[in-house]
Amino acid sequence: MNHRLLRSRALMATMFVAILAVSACGSSDSGDSSRSPKQSTILDADQAKAEVNEVLGAIPAVSGETTRGIEGRVITIGGTGSATRGGQDTLPGLDVGAKARIERANREGGVNGYTFNYVGFEDDHATPNESLQAVQSLVKSDKVFALVPYAALAGSSSDYLLKEKVPSFGWLTQDFCTWDKNPYMFSTTGQTNCANPLPGKAVGVTGPLQSYIDETGKKPADVKLAVYGANDPSSKAGLNGLAAAGEALGMDVVYAQTDLPSAVEPQLSDYTPIAQKLVSSGANLIVGTTVVPTTLAVLGALKGLGYQGDSFAGIPIEALLQSPQTAAIVDGVYAGVGATGGIPLLAPEEFNQVQDDLDAIGSDAPAEGIGTVTGYWAADLFLQALAAVDGPVTAEKVTNVLNDGSFQYTGIEGVTCSNTYPVGRVLPSLCAGLLKYDAAGKTLDALTEYKALGGYAIVDAK
Known part of the structure; x- marks a missing residue:
């Protein structure tokens, strides 16, 4: 992959918060740091479709005979x-x-x-x-x-x-x-x-977290999930979706806060206090819904504190392995692909x-x-x-x-993911893939295929 493309991927990832974390969407309400597992049901596509229709109603047929073009x-x-x-x-x-x-x-x-x-x-x-x-x-x-x-x-x-x-x-x-x-x-x-695809609801996709469980062999009940986000609607939506997905899988969501500045606000000079809060929560899996610079700052602060648990760094960006500084930060960190399609590393x-x-x-x-x-x-x-x-x-x-x-x-197997419509206008597809950064080898190692996995978690928003 050429460096121009790598820079483009890094820029694109910085711009679009929604795909930095695992694919998720939800209410624009911010999360809190004391969520307890709800044991909510994981819905398949048909069940999620029924939920969407119940909240939004059917789309009336349109009439006319437009043949422009x-x-x-x-x-x-x-x-x-x-x-x-x-x-x-x-x-x-x-x-x-x-x-x-x-x-x-x-x-x-x-x-x-x-x-x-x-x-x-x-x-x-x-x-x-x-x-x-x-x-x-x-x-x-x-x-x-x-x-x-x-x-x-x-x-x-x-x-x-x-x-x-x-x-x-x-x-x-x-x-x-x-x-x-x-x-x-x-x-x-x-x-x-x-920010708010289903009014009053938080919506999560469980596939990316499920791929982590499957790959590591961990029991969901043993995973203490911390999700950090920024003070903007997209980041809050991602945070609520991730928390809902984690709870649906049976994880203990020990931290869920959007207390970081948004991409358009002045950034923190020191991310250690945020990292300390994450570590103090007892989390052994930390995921962010922030732009790339903020994610790297938090991951760097976590490593500085000696955090030994697992982390996600959003979508895979091979360019991060080209710099010794960023490579050290992401080494051993997971990355996921989801709603935006597969990548050749996985297929x-x-x-x-x-x-x-x-x-x-x-x-x-x-x-x-x-x-x-x-x-x-x-x-x-x-x-x-x-x-x-x-x-x-x-x-x-x-x-x-x-x-x-x-x-x-x-x-298209490995490239795009199946979905039903019109629910696909609201809910992302259920495909996911998992990778892991290896700084020594300067590689992103594919751990799974890009395939349909998991389901939807739709819960009342806080």
Whole structure:
């Protein structure tokens, strides 16, 4: 993996709190430090679907015959999102992942009698004005049928996309933090970046913690879990989700506080007091829902105090092993992947198809780039939904197929993860994978496959 990609992964991880910790979402209420295990039930996908429907209600079918972007048997689509920010890559491969998957569909003869004209991808540079301009340009000038992908860090186009009836596939933007208010938005990661997906509920995904239990052989009752977070909605959501997941597994959640500054607030000059609180809790597993610099600061302080338990450092970032200082901090620390897709370290053979599809369009983008997987997944979801449409395609038919409560997205083994819709608009998929940093070998060691594991923990929020 090249250094440009490594820097991009580090920057991307710093920007998006929701995927730094194990994949989790929940209420925006902050946690407290004296939670006791609730022994809550771990729900499977069908049970979680029922819970979501009970809280949010069904999504009414939409009516109309919107055929913008359809000429005969050819459907025009395009994508937009935050491929770069401040001149630096944020989501490597975001501009080509969808095209690679779409062009393979064309080579295979199309889907449901239709082929595709992929007009390209517009980078919004993570700015609100450029995001809206890109969306409007694709819809009005290029007349796209759908946005594939739509992954705008500063996106605020939900009202416009609703008015124009544009099915949109992707993640990241707050425009996906919706249910029936905009039925055309289809996230590939649920609402992992949303502060309050289920009002009054904390939602956790147990897979990443389950993979830790399975790999270490520890009994859940012997795990004393501490979760630390920052003073912002996404971090609080992640903290509550992790606490709920730990409690559902039978762990003793001994600490759950969001008492660290957010990414936009002045940072602490010394993280030792936080580390002391974590150690004093008696925790033997410590997980954070903070941005990378804060996570590293806490982990460094823990090692300075001689903490001997286990820790998670969020998503795997090989660049951390290139610096002796950061390598020493993350040595022996676990990292997990979840809702945003797999990585070749966990599924090298499965990524060969992604690489072949990139080669076919002449792209040198990394198959393992999180942007590549984002676009590829968005396109695959769109194509599977299109295949389920009966009769001539309209925007309304595609939308209703995904929202009628029975649609099953079949994941690409090792790359993307299966999910049901419309619950997939709220809850992330259940796939997880576990890795561990080895400073001496300068490697991230894959401990498990990227596969479906665990279930959902949905409890009343505190």
